[in-house]
Amino acid sequence: MKTAEIRKQLHSYLEVADDKKINAIYTMVEDEIKETIVEYSPEFKAELDSRVNYYLKGGKMVSPTEMNKRLQSLRKKRK
Structure with a gap:
């Protein structure tokens, strides 16, 4: 499966996933998310x-x- 299709499926899943699963996924990638946040002056x-x-x-x-x-x-x- 190509990355674009995986992204679409993940996006769709996140819209309907229960809170426990959302929190688990977020915990796995939290540090990476924080690294990608750009603060503009x-x-x-x-x-x-x-x-x-x-x-x-x-x-x-x-x-x-x-x-x-x-x-x-x-x-x-x-x-």
Whole structure:
């Protein structure tokens, strides 16, 4: 079974599992969950909010293709 299918089945199971099983599963992965939690500084959150607002107000954005071209150009200059 592929990972994507396992994820779907686990997600579905977690929606209906009883509290005892949820707690047991959580206990097994609790440390890993805590390691993956990212805390953003207020300054970083403000910067993200500013960028989203710029975009929502029609600010000019760069397409993924254009950004890839720019990154490739920068990489070539570094070599």
